[in-house]
Amino acid sequence: MGARILVIDDDPVGRRLVTYLLESLGHVASAASDGEGGLALARRDVPDLVLCDVQLPDIDGCEVLRRLRADARTAGIRVVALSAAATDAERARIDAAGFDGRLDKPLRIETLGADVDGFLR
């Protein structure tokens, strides 16, 4: 059964590719290109899962997570970081932020479905 998944990513092609693949896997995907837009969608739709890029043009992905958790309506949503982190320090910072998981960019397309199912379980 499909889940409702919100993708927050400022890279338009990557964002569209992920929503396309999620939809072809039977999920319902929505997308935002920055943190504020993503937060607004999350509050309105309360999806099952948010895939959130860490480096966004307006606010940091960790801050998006903090605000989602701080709002009672969105506190229960599972949030997974999409990270292109090049350094161990950056990865450690993301892991310490309290995400429900982390997917490294470039995303492994062939396991995306299984990865997402894992986060939804």
Added chain:
Amino acid sequence: MATILVVDDRASNRQFLRTLLGYAGHRVIEATDGAEALECVRKERPDLIISDLVMPTMDGFEFLRQLRADPEVAATPVVFRTSTYDDERVRALAVAGGAVNVLKSPTEPAELLRTVADILGEDRRAAPAPLGEGFDREYRRLVADQLAQKFEELETAHRELEVFTYSASHNLRAALRTIGGLTGVLLEDHAPALGAPGTDVLERVIRAADRMSGILDAMLEFTEVRRAPLHRERVRLDALAWEAIAAARAAEPEREIAVVVDAPHEVEGHPALLRIALSALIDNAFKFTRGRAGARIEVHSQARDREIVCCVRDNGVGFPPGYAVQVFEAFRQAHRPGEFPGHGLGLFTVRTIAERHRGRAWAESMPGQGAAVYLALPAPAPKE
């Protein structure tokens, strides 16, 4: 002037020695392996033999042994050339066999000419002592060691190739999914801008990517078939057949196909692999009866000569008898590409599964009269 026999399987080496020795005023005759060299020695009685050690058919040591065993020519001095010059055992064995010298290959011209002059200047009328048992024993040990080493190298290379195939298929598949996905995005989001011709191009790209994806999946499955540790269980052939038939029917629910299964025999094998094999056979039968009125598929089994033979027969298009062997080869199909779906790995996988179980697979067919594909597995031991 002396007559010198040059024995080497490589033409370039022979040419080098011919030129060099000819320049020094000698008559040079040539042979490409030990057997040819022996013949040549008996006929031409050369004054000296310069031989490679590693050659096809008969190597240098075996040549030396046979030369020494023939009293007529036993005294002919032999010089070996080898690129494994540093191997002490090779040198020791050559000397034990009565070789006068062992030279490194490639050989310095000056060194070669000096060695030749030295040997020809010596008085060697007395035949060397005949070869003892020690030589044969040491020779066998050397050959066995070399074989073991080659075997190990081959196994390593094979393993590396399997790992390579597996990771290459994996990575290609990932890249391909991205191509397919992005093409899908283009088609979905930008169809109006592309117009009908553009859309058509993209649809073909997607179909090609799907096809390639299928090939890569089949390759990955094949690597699994090769690598999976073989564990054995008893399975009934008809159970496997019905399972495969149900799956094939579910994929084409609109087709009417008469199915007969009379395969009550049990075989002993890896259930997952046998399932793959039966599915491939049934899928083929479904595929090649497509478009045929009164399509009929039969699965039979029979015990004969310590084998259980399973036969999947259809009344589909069949293939020319000349294709019976090549349909089991990878990426070889009896039909024109695109005429029937498939990746050209189905029967290749079936054959591999049969061989992993010490069994066999073969096929019989006439065009237009259907095909029968056989899978024979060793009969399981009788139950207690």
